[in-house]
Amino acid sequence: MILKFSKNSKTKIDEILERYPNKQAATLPVLFIAQREFGHLSREAMEAVAKILETSYAHVYGVATFYTLYNKKPVGKYHVQICGNLSCSIMGGENIQEYLKKKLKLNFGETTQDGKFTLSSVECLASCGTGPAMQINEAYYEKLTPEKVDEILNSLK
Ligand code: FES
Structure with missing residues:
Protein backbone atom coordinates (compact mmCIF):
# COMPACT_ATOMS: atom_id res chain seq x y z
CA MET A 1 0.00 0.00 0.00
CA TYR A 67 22.15 9.40 4.59
CA THR A 68 21.96 8.58 8.28
CA LEU A 69 19.63 11.51 8.93
CA TYR A 70 16.75 9.63 7.35
CA ASN A 71 15.09 7.15 9.68
CA LYS A 72 14.43 3.85 7.94
CA LYS A 73 12.76 2.37 10.98
CA PRO A 74 10.44 3.86 13.59
CA VAL A 75 11.97 6.18 16.18
CA GLY A 76 10.68 7.42 19.51
CA LYS A 77 8.83 10.67 20.07
CA TYR A 78 12.20 12.26 20.73
CA HIS A 79 15.11 11.17 18.56
CA VAL A 80 18.23 12.00 20.53
CA GLN A 81 21.14 12.24 18.10
CA ILE A 82 24.52 12.79 19.68
CA CYS A 83 27.45 13.74 17.50
CA GLY A 84 30.15 11.06 17.46
CA ASN A 85 32.74 12.90 15.37
CA LEU A 86 36.21 14.10 16.28
CA SER A 87 35.68 17.74 17.29
CA CYS A 88 32.88 16.85 19.67
CA SER A 89 34.86 13.90 21.03
CA ILE A 90 37.79 16.20 21.85
CA MET A 91 35.35 18.48 23.67
CA GLY A 92 34.06 15.64 25.86
CA GLY A 93 31.48 14.13 23.51
CA GLU A 94 32.39 10.55 24.39
CA ASN A 95 31.52 11.22 28.03
CA ILE A 96 28.20 12.72 26.97
CA GLN A 97 27.50 9.68 24.78
CA GLU A 98 28.11 7.36 27.72
CA TYR A 99 26.06 9.60 29.99
CA LEU A 100 23.12 9.50 27.58
CA LYS A 101 23.33 5.70 27.28
CA LYS A 102 23.25 5.33 31.07
CA LYS A 103 20.57 7.92 31.62
CA LEU A 104 18.22 6.56 28.96
CA LYS A 105 19.28 2.92 29.56
CA LEU A 106 19.75 2.53 25.81
CA ASN A 107 22.45 1.55 23.37
CA PHE A 108 22.66 3.38 20.08
CA GLY A 109 19.84 2.47 17.74
CA GLU A 110 17.48 1.53 20.56
CA THR A 111 14.19 3.04 21.69
CA THR A 112 12.81 3.18 25.23
CA GLN A 113 9.93 0.79 25.88
CA ASP A 114 7.48 3.67 26.25
CA GLY A 115 8.48 4.92 22.79
CA LYS A 116 9.60 8.27 24.16
CA PHE A 117 13.31 8.28 23.27
CA THR A 118 15.49 6.81 20.55
CA LEU A 119 19.24 7.25 20.95
CA SER A 120 21.58 7.51 17.96
CA SER A 121 25.20 8.40 17.41
CA VAL A 122 25.39 10.56 14.30
CA GLU A 123 27.92 12.20 12.04
CA CYS A 124 28.96 15.85 12.39
CA LEU A 125 26.08 18.20 13.17
CA ALA A 126 27.99 21.21 11.84
CA SER A 127 28.43 22.62 15.31
CA CYS A 128 32.06 21.62 15.74
CA GLY A 129 33.16 24.82 17.48
CA THR A 130 30.51 24.50 20.16
CA GLY A 131 30.59 20.79 20.89
CA PRO A 132 29.67 18.42 22.27
CA ALA A 133 26.57 18.82 20.12
CA MET A 134 23.29 16.98 20.04
CA GLN A 135 20.13 17.19 17.99
CA ILE A 136 16.73 16.15 19.32
CA ASN A 137 14.21 16.02 16.50
CA GLU A 138 14.86 19.37 14.82
CA ALA A 139 16.32 21.25 17.81
CA TYR A 140 20.07 21.66 18.36
CA TYR A 141 21.90 21.71 21.69
CA GLU A 142 25.53 22.67 22.14
CA LYS A 143 28.30 22.80 24.74
CA LEU A 144 26.72 19.85 26.49
CA THR A 145 27.49 18.81 30.02
CA PRO A 146 25.77 16.04 32.00
CA GLU A 147 23.86 18.74 33.90
CA LYS A 148 22.72 20.36 30.66
CA VAL A 149 21.64 16.96 29.30
CA ASP A 150 19.55 16.38 32.45
CA GLU A 151 17.91 19.78 32.03
CA ILE A 152 17.13 19.18 28.37
CA LEU A 153 15.73 15.67 28.83
CA ASN A 154 13.67 16.71 31.85
CA SER A 155 12.08 19.48 29.80
CA LEU A 156 10.73 17.00 27.24
CA LYS A 157 7.19 15.83 27.98
S1 FES B 1 32.17 17.16 15.15
FE1 FES B 1 30.38 17.33 16.34
S2 FES B 1 29.29 18.89 15.39
FE2 FES B 1 31.01 18.64 14.12
Whole structure:
Protein backbone atom coordinates (compact mmCIF):
# COMPACT_ATOMS: atom_id res chain seq x y z
CA MET A 1 0.00 0.00 0.00
CA ILE A 2 1.45 3.36 -1.02
CA LEU A 3 0.98 6.05 1.62
CA LYS A 4 -0.63 9.34 0.66
CA PHE A 5 0.73 12.74 1.57
CA SER A 6 -1.56 15.17 3.38
CA LYS A 7 -2.81 18.27 1.57
CA ASN A 8 -0.41 20.38 3.63
CA SER A 9 2.59 18.24 2.66
CA LYS A 10 1.54 18.24 -0.99
CA THR A 11 1.46 22.03 -0.95
CA LYS A 12 4.97 22.13 0.54
CA ILE A 13 6.21 19.62 -2.03
CA ASP A 14 4.74 21.69 -4.87
CA GLU A 15 6.55 24.76 -3.54
CA ILE A 16 9.82 22.81 -3.36
CA LEU A 17 9.44 21.38 -6.85
CA GLU A 18 9.23 24.89 -8.29
CA ARG A 19 12.79 25.52 -7.12
CA TYR A 20 14.36 22.46 -8.77
CA PRO A 21 15.20 21.78 -12.42
CA ASN A 22 13.39 18.43 -12.32
CA LYS A 23 11.39 16.41 -9.83
CA GLN A 24 14.11 13.85 -9.07
CA ALA A 25 16.48 16.65 -8.01
CA ALA A 26 14.14 17.38 -5.10
CA THR A 27 14.54 13.93 -3.55
CA LEU A 28 16.28 15.12 -0.36
CA PRO A 29 13.75 17.76 0.75
CA VAL A 30 10.80 15.57 -0.23
CA LEU A 31 12.23 12.73 1.84
CA PHE A 32 12.31 15.11 4.80
CA ILE A 33 8.67 15.95 4.29
CA ALA A 34 7.86 12.24 4.07
CA GLN A 35 9.79 11.53 7.26
CA ARG A 36 7.95 14.30 9.07
CA GLU A 37 4.59 13.13 7.79
CA PHE A 38 4.96 9.36 8.17
CA GLY A 39 7.34 9.24 11.16
CA HIS A 40 10.00 7.24 9.35
CA LEU A 41 10.85 6.18 5.82
CA SER A 42 9.20 2.80 5.45
CA ARG A 43 9.12 1.13 2.05
CA GLU A 44 5.59 2.52 1.63
CA ALA A 45 6.73 6.06 2.44
CA MET A 46 9.63 5.80 -0.03
CA GLU A 47 7.22 4.50 -2.67
CA ALA A 48 5.02 7.55 -2.05
CA VAL A 49 8.08 9.78 -2.59
CA ALA A 50 8.99 7.90 -5.78
CA LYS A 51 5.45 8.31 -7.08
CA ILE A 52 5.25 12.02 -6.39
CA LEU A 53 8.71 12.59 -7.92
CA GLU A 54 7.94 10.35 -10.90
CA THR A 55 11.09 8.36 -10.27
CA SER A 56 11.94 4.81 -9.26
CA TYR A 57 11.70 3.34 -5.80
CA ALA A 58 15.33 2.21 -6.27
CA HIS A 59 16.47 5.83 -6.66
CA VAL A 60 14.59 6.97 -3.56
CA TYR A 61 15.78 3.97 -1.55
CA GLY A 62 19.37 4.61 -2.64
CA VAL A 63 19.23 8.22 -1.47
CA ALA A 64 17.40 7.48 1.79
CA THR A 65 19.79 4.70 2.79
CA PHE A 66 22.89 6.75 1.95
CA TYR A 67 22.15 9.40 4.59
CA THR A 68 21.96 8.58 8.28
CA LEU A 69 19.63 11.51 8.93
CA TYR A 70 16.75 9.63 7.35
CA ASN A 71 15.09 7.15 9.68
CA LYS A 72 14.43 3.85 7.94
CA LYS A 73 12.76 2.37 10.98
CA PRO A 74 10.44 3.86 13.59
CA VAL A 75 11.97 6.18 16.18
CA GLY A 76 10.68 7.42 19.51
CA LYS A 77 8.83 10.67 20.07
CA TYR A 78 12.20 12.26 20.73
CA HIS A 79 15.11 11.17 18.56
CA VAL A 80 18.23 12.00 20.53
CA GLN A 81 21.14 12.24 18.10
CA ILE A 82 24.52 12.79 19.68
CA CYS A 83 27.45 13.74 17.50
CA GLY A 84 30.15 11.06 17.46
CA ASN A 85 32.74 12.90 15.37
CA LEU A 86 36.21 14.10 16.28
CA SER A 87 35.68 17.74 17.29
CA CYS A 88 32.88 16.85 19.67
CA SER A 89 34.86 13.90 21.03
CA ILE A 90 37.79 16.20 21.85
CA MET A 91 35.35 18.48 23.67
CA GLY A 92 34.06 15.64 25.86
CA GLY A 93 31.48 14.13 23.51
CA GLU A 94 32.39 10.55 24.39
CA ASN A 95 31.52 11.22 28.03
CA ILE A 96 28.20 12.72 26.97
CA GLN A 97 27.50 9.68 24.78
CA GLU A 98 28.11 7.36 27.72
CA TYR A 99 26.06 9.60 29.99
CA LEU A 100 23.12 9.50 27.58
CA LYS A 101 23.33 5.70 27.28
CA LYS A 102 23.25 5.33 31.07
CA LYS A 103 20.57 7.92 31.62
CA LEU A 104 18.22 6.56 28.96
CA LYS A 105 19.28 2.92 29.56
CA LEU A 106 19.75 2.53 25.81
CA ASN A 107 22.45 1.55 23.37
CA PHE A 108 22.66 3.38 20.08
CA GLY A 109 19.84 2.47 17.74
CA GLU A 110 17.48 1.53 20.56
CA THR A 111 14.19 3.04 21.69
CA THR A 112 12.81 3.18 25.23
CA GLN A 113 9.93 0.79 25.88
CA ASP A 114 7.48 3.67 26.25
CA GLY A 115 8.48 4.92 22.79
CA LYS A 116 9.60 8.27 24.16
CA PHE A 117 13.31 8.28 23.27
CA THR A 118 15.49 6.81 20.55
CA LEU A 119 19.24 7.25 20.95
CA SER A 120 21.58 7.51 17.96
CA SER A 121 25.20 8.40 17.41
CA VAL A 122 25.39 10.56 14.30
CA GLU A 123 27.92 12.20 12.04
CA CYS A 124 28.96 15.85 12.39
CA LEU A 125 26.08 18.20 13.17
CA ALA A 126 27.99 21.21 11.84
CA SER A 127 28.43 22.62 15.31
CA CYS A 128 32.06 21.62 15.74
CA GLY A 129 33.16 24.82 17.48
CA THR A 130 30.51 24.50 20.16
CA GLY A 131 30.59 20.79 20.89
CA PRO A 132 29.67 18.42 22.27
CA ALA A 133 26.57 18.82 20.12
CA MET A 134 23.29 16.98 20.04
CA GLN A 135 20.13 17.19 17.99
CA ILE A 136 16.73 16.15 19.32
CA ASN A 137 14.21 16.02 16.50
CA GLU A 138 14.86 19.37 14.82
CA ALA A 139 16.32 21.25 17.81
CA TYR A 140 20.07 21.66 18.36
CA TYR A 141 21.90 21.71 21.69
CA GLU A 142 25.53 22.67 22.14
CA LYS A 143 28.30 22.80 24.74
CA LEU A 144 26.72 19.85 26.49
CA THR A 145 27.49 18.81 30.02
CA PRO A 146 25.77 16.04 32.00
CA GLU A 147 23.86 18.74 33.90
CA LYS A 148 22.72 20.36 30.66
CA VAL A 149 21.64 16.96 29.30
CA ASP A 150 19.55 16.38 32.45
CA GLU A 151 17.91 19.78 32.03
CA ILE A 152 17.13 19.18 28.37
CA LEU A 153 15.73 15.67 28.83
CA ASN A 154 13.67 16.71 31.85
CA SER A 155 12.08 19.48 29.80
CA LEU A 156 10.73 17.00 27.24
CA LYS A 157 7.19 15.83 27.98
S1 FES B 1 32.17 17.16 15.15
FE1 FES B 1 30.38 17.33 16.34
S2 FES B 1 29.29 18.89 15.39
FE2 FES B 1 31.01 18.64 14.12
